[in-house]
Amino acid sequence: MKLYSTNNKDLRVSFKEAVFNSMPQDKGLYMPVEIPQLDPAFIENIEQYTLPEIAYQVASALLKDEIPADDLQSLIADAINFEAPAVKLDDKTFVLELFHGPSLAFKDFGARFMSRVMAYFLKDGEQLLDVLVATSGDTGGAVALGFLGVPNTRVTILYPEGKVSPIQELQLTTNGENIRAIEVKGTFDDCQALVKQAFADAELNARFRLTSANSINISRLIPQTFYYFNTYAQLKKQGHNAVVFSVPSGNFGNIGAGLLAYKLGLPVKQFIAATNVNDTVPRFLATGNYETKPSTQTYSNAMDVGAPSNWVRIMDLFNQDVEALKKVVTAYRFTDEETLAGIKAIDNQFNYVACPHTAIAYLAVEKYRQENPTDESAAVFLSTAHACKFPDIFPADIAVKIEIPEQVTALESKPKQADQLGVDFEGFKAYLLKG
Numbered sequence: 001m002k003l004y005s006t007n008n009k010d011l012r013v014s015f016k017e018a019v020f021n022s023m024p025q026d027k028g029l030y031m032p033v034e035i036p037q038l039d040p041a042f043i044e045n046i047e048q049y050t051l052p053e054i055a056y057q058v059a060s061a062l063l064k065d066e067i068p069a070d071d072l073q074s075l076i077a078d079a080i081n082f083e084a085p086a087v088k089l090d091d092k093t094f095v096l097e098l099f100h101g102p103s104l105a106f107k108d109f110g111a112r113f114m115s116r117v118m119a120y121f122l123k124d125g126e127q128l129l130d131v132l133v134a135t136s137g138d139t140g141g142a143v144a145l146g147f148l149g150v151p152n153t154r155v156t157i158l159y160p161e162g163k164v165s166p167i168q169e170l171q172l173t174t175n176g177e178n179i180r181a182i183e184v185k186g187t188f189d190d191c192q193a194l195v196k197q198a199f200a201d202a203e204l205n206a207r208f209r210l211t212s213a214n215s216i217n218i219s220r221l222i223p224q225t226f227y228y229f230n231t232y233a234q235l236k237k238q239g240h241n242a243v244v245f246s247v248p249s250g251n252f253g254n255i256g257a258g259l260l261a262y263k264l265g266l267p268v269k270q271f272i273a274a275t276n277v278n279d280t281v282p283r284f285l286a287t288g289n290y291e292t293k294p295s296t297q298t299y300s301n302a303m304d305v306g307a308p309s310n311w312v313r314i315m316d317l318f319n320q321d322v323e324a325l326k327k328v329v330t331a332y333r334f335t336d337e338e339t340l341a342g343i344k345a346i347d348n349q350f351n352y353v354a355c356p357h358t359a360i361a362y363l364a365v366e367k368y369r370q371e372n373p374t375d376e377s378a379a380v381f382l383s384t385a386h387a388c389k390f391p392d393i394f395p396a397d398i399a400v401k402i403e404i405p406e407q408v409t410a411l412e413s414k415p416k417q418a419d420q421l422g423v424d425f426e427g428f429k430a431y432l433l434k435g
C-alpha cells in the first residue's frame with residue numbers, strides 16, 4: 001500500500017513510513033493511493049466469518065504487500081482479542097458495543113493494532129520509538145494500555161487538566177514502565193497543538209524518533225474498518241441487508257474508517273455523523289462553509305473538537321465532491337440537555353445505560369428516522385465507550401445500574417504519576433529534551 005499526502009497528491013510513501021511518521025512534512029494526512037475493492041463474494045457470504053477472520057480479509061486487502069499473511073493474522077489475533085457485539089434493542093435498532101477492550105473505549109481497536117504494527121516494524125537495535133499523543137480522555141487510555149510493556153517504545157500522553165473523568169485519569173496515569181503522562185493546564189485543542197508543533201520541530205525530530213498515536217495515524221484508521229464489516233455480518237445473519245450507521249464524532253476518525261469501509265465495498269445505506277455542540281461538520285454540510293472554532297466543553301468530552309483532524313481525509317475519499325458526500329453522510333448536532341434526555345430515553349425505552357457519546361448517536365438515529373420516515377433500514381448506533389467512564393453525567397437512578405468492569409477496579413489501588421505543564425510549546429519542548 002502506497003500513501004499520498006492530502007496536501008500533495010504526488011507524494012508516495014510506504015506504509016511503514018506513514019506508520020512511523022504519522023503526518024507528512026506538509027502537514028497533510030496520509031491516505032492510500034488506491035483503495036482496493038473487496039471480493040464481492042466475501043461480502044456476499046460475510047455472515048459466515050468471525051471478527052478476526054473479517055479483520056484479516058479487510059487488512060490483507062490493504063496490507064498484503066506490507067505484512068506477510070501469517071504475521072498479519074497473528075498480529076490481528078493479538079490486537080483484536082475482544083468482542084464487538086451489535087446488541088439488539090428492538091427489531092430495527094442495534095447498539096454496537098465497542099467498549100469491550102482494555103480501556104473500555106473503541107479506541108482500543110486503533111491503539112492495539114497500531115502498537116503491534118509498530119512493534120512488528122521495529123527491528124532490533126533501532127532507535128527507541130517515542131510516541132506522542134494528545135488525548136481528550138479515551139485516546140490516551142487506549143494508547144497507554146496498547147503500548148504498555150511494548151519493547152523499544154516510550155509513550156508521552158498529554159491530557160487537559162480537570163477535563164478527563166477519574167477512570168480516564170487512572171488509565172492515563174497509573175501505568176509507569178514505558179508510559180508517562182503530562183497534565184496540561186489547557187484544553188484538548190491545546191494538547192493537540194503542542195503535539196503537532198513537536199512533530200514540526202526540526203530539533204526534536206533530529207533528537208528523537210517521534211511518532212504520533214492520534215487518530216491521524218493511518219494504522220489506527222484501518223482496524224476501525226473491521227467492526228463496520230463485522231456489524232454488517234451480524235445484521236445480515238439476522239436478515240437485515242440495508243444498514244444505517246450512526247457514529248458519535250469528534251475528530252472524525254471513527255466515521256472516516258466507516259467511510260473507508262464503504263469505499264472498500266461495504267454496502268451501507270447511510271452514515272450519520274452525530275456531534276455535540278462542537279458542530280463544525282454539521283454546519284459545513286448545512287451551509288457549505290467549513291469554519292473551525294475553539295472547542296466547547298460538553299458532557300460528551302471525547303467529541304469536544306472544534307477542528308476535526310480527519311475531515312480532510314473524508315473530503316479526499318469523496319474527491320472533494322460535497323454533493324456526493326452528502327448522499328452518504330448526514331450530520332446532526334445535539335446539546336448537553338438533549339444528551340441527558342437521550343440517556344434517559346434509552347434507559348426508559350430499552351433499559352440500557354448509554355454513555356453520553358453513545359446517547360448522541362442514538363438521538364441522531366431518532367432524528368434521521370423522523371426526517372426519513374420511508375427508510376426501513378436497520379439502524380446501528382455506535383457505543384464508543386462504557387458508561388462507567390463518565391460517572392458524573394448520570395442521574396442517580398441510572399448511575400446505580402452501571403457496572404464497573406474489572407479492568408477499572410484493578411487500577412484504583414495504584415498511585416497517580418503525572419507531570420504538570422502549561423500550554424506554551426517552549427515548556428513542552430524543554431520537557432522532551434530533558435529525555
Ligand SMILES: *Cc1c(COP(=O)(O)O)cnc(C)c1O
Pocket residue numbers: 105106107138139215248249250251252253254255302303357384385
Ligand atoms: C474518541 C471518541 C469519540 C470520537 O471519535 P472520533 O474518531 O474522534 O470522531 C467518540 N466517543 C468516544 C467515547 C471517544 O473516545
